[in-house]
Amino acid sequence: MKLPPLVSPDEKLSAEEIFRYSRHLLIPDVGMEGQKRLKHSRVLVIGAGGLGSPALLYLAAAGVGRLGIVDFDVMEESNLQRQVIHGISRLGGNKAASAEMAIRELNPWVEVIQHHERLEASNALALIGAYDLVLDGTDNFATRYLVNDACMLAKKPYVWGSIFRFEGQASVFWEDAPGGSGLNYRDLYPSPPPPELAPSCSEGGVLGILCASIGAIMVTEAIKLITGIGDSLLGRLAIYDALDMQYRFLPLRRAPDRKPITELADYQDFCNHKRDVPDRDGIPSITTQELKTLRDSGELFTLIDVREQTEWDMVRIDGACHIPKDEMIREEVLARFRKDAPIILHCKLGSRSRKVLQDMQDHGFSNVRNLQGGIIAWIRDVEPHLPQY
16 A cells, blocks of 8 residues: 655765665656655664565665664574575674674665664563664564564554565554554464474575565565655565465455554463473473483483474484374374383474474373474584584
8 A cells, every 4th residue: 555655854865875876866756855765764674684684785775874683693604595694704793793794885874773682572662662664574473473562562664574485475564554554463463373383494494595585575665665655565465486486465454353452472472482491381301411321321212303304314313213293193103103112202493393292192102202402402412513404
């Protein structure tokens, strides 16, 4: 839908800036006024990862005056497959700091503010309140609901994007949009899925170039909101399938039973992410060191890896057998094992194997344990020479 400009054109452009942004200035819909709006805008990007990388680069190139970057994480080599704002020379460093270095090289006219902190309910309103617009490129449901609710309370619009394997989604949410047509993330996803049904990119993978496709949509929407040009994605969900090279646009409507947001909550608990705390829910577990001791003692047990075939091909624990999660919970597969047999399950981080364990308990298995932290913890604590992913 068509929206008025989010930012007023209160800034002046220098001769250097007029030359730099001349290709924007030549577009009648943007022109000098639109570029001044961009220069006067304050945009907060949450996450300098897969989506944040192209978003930050193109926001900076477009001439956004102030860019805030929220990211407490550090660079790992596996990030470089898709997080193109970073480089090998900055591995191990903070992502927000790394992103600022790239932005400074690209456009010294942009003011960059680093926020080296995790976005929490305690700081979200203060952070978001200092900006005109938010771009949410995070990869977990807890932070997405936090961003949504904080933007609602702060009466700020935000652009949302999501990626997984070959598919991406994007939309604009603004509860207080002019004209009374506002929507928010809870209209699209009223409640979060169970953690085991919502794998992150680190578990399910993502085609690196997909980040550029969805990140470009997000920045396009941001520029349109700031300058007041075109029709925004507010009220529509863009879905991109890279394998079919197909875009779809679905209408969004206000959820009829949506409750008003009056305060921020415990979003980790809301999304059931606290189930990852060992033994909080009574799930029998075993640590990596306990598993090593058990294996070294020669005691008989069955170690079952419930990850996907692609993960098994990358790295495995010696002596494990491979039965993917969806196959493991089938009746004919469970029938292969005695219900009192000692069995240890593991996946990458522990959530998928925990779900399998719960299913096995429901079928009467009494001697099954879950490896805390999965194979990632095993590599970290026991066999650091194994490949990480």
